Amino acid sequence: MVTGKTVENVAVKLIQLAVTELPQDVKEALHKAYNEETNKIGKAQLKAILDNVNLAEKTCAPMCQDTGVIIFHVKAGSKVDGLDNVETALRNAAVRATKEIPLRPNAVNPFTQKNTGNNTGRFIPYIHWEIVVGETLEITVMPKGGGSENVSALAMLSPNQGISGFKKFVIDTVIKAGAKPCPPTVLGVAVGGGAEIAMNLAKAALLKPLNQPNPNPELAKLEQELREAANSTGIGPMGLGGKTTVLAVKIDYAHRHPASYPVAVVVQCWAARRATARIYSDGTIEYLTHKVA
């Protein structure tokens, strides 16, 4: 039996971990980029990012003032008791985290423009549910910043444009975004399914560790090819020039309708924040993305 209180406490902790400390794989990718960057201004930007990440971690402060829109991914074991408590618990966690960490209030009614002040609202925090076999409850939080979300894009290509059209759309999206999404970025890319399927897969692809190549060798090759192409644009860190524009490209796909070729690109900024924990049936809690003392 998972209690609402346990889920709420774990979720508050996850939000705090996510906004104050980057997962190890993202930190490593940023360090690697810093070591390899040859453009002076680009390198200075990466240095500022790394200094900032360090300071945030040490002082337990949010690494960016835009603490994002809160999105949860829940993998619920089919045998977990108490799943009906989870949604309320996650909403309560958002309210508490906003006060305790603190987070910037980022939930605005699109018609009245009123900010609820506590990061909850209609469908916010958003919760993705997945039922899996087993007795554990796995919760991931992804606080998603606005600057990078704003340059995310969907194209409903014609199938005869195929892979070539797919590659062009990804590169064009990076070029059009320029400095806006706080590069270096991570690109979540998905093709197929339908409009919302592609978008969902692209965003979920951002949850994969950056140092884990795609299990499909063809897609792994495509990821590398697109990353190198994006980095040869010269946009560079913060759009001020350099060879680090994209830290990683993550690709996923679904089978498509014969007449459709949807391509989704979701852009994630250098503050590629995420945190995951697993709650076991005996109440043990394991944090998967962060070291917790």
Next chain:
Amino acid sequence: MAVYRLSTPISEEIVRKLQVNDKVYLSGTIVTARDAGHRRALRFHNEGRQLPINLDGLAVFHCGPLMRQENKSWRVVAAGPTTSSRMEPFEDQFIKLFKIRMIIGKGGMGKKAVNAMKKYGAVYGAFTGGAAVLAAKAIKRVKGVEWSDLGMPEAMWILEVEDFGPLTVAIDTHGNNLFEIIQTKVDKTKEQIYKKLGIK
């Protein structure tokens, strides 16, 4: 690529020496303003009212900070730059009327702002996007807050900073725009990239 340590108020003479790619560390007083803050300042001017603070020679920081109130005084938690292009419609008037010498933000600005910077003497200093704790560390004191009815991110925060930076001069008073220079280069590489990817 010179490095400058400047203090506000900055004189027009000094600001005209700065070139794109220069690095600046700024000390003194800066104020935050986003869209709503810009709009209100211009409305005040149109109505013949005084701004709560004289902006002559100061820097305007495009930022919606995350603040916390402790024992009645404000503390900056995180204060990175916001996207400057949103302020494009007002910035030329702002530079002209209030004689600010530096605009701090991310992502750069457009033609109207670039022209105003050239004409009236101001530069654009790019601060690393999202580097909010680094920025907060250089903010030594919150001197005041005006227009707090606009909400925490939109209010005008008056801040005392020390060695705030590094700020990359990305638009100077000579009409140079680093973002535009990069964009032109990027556009030139585009065809090559297409070719390499086998894009028809």
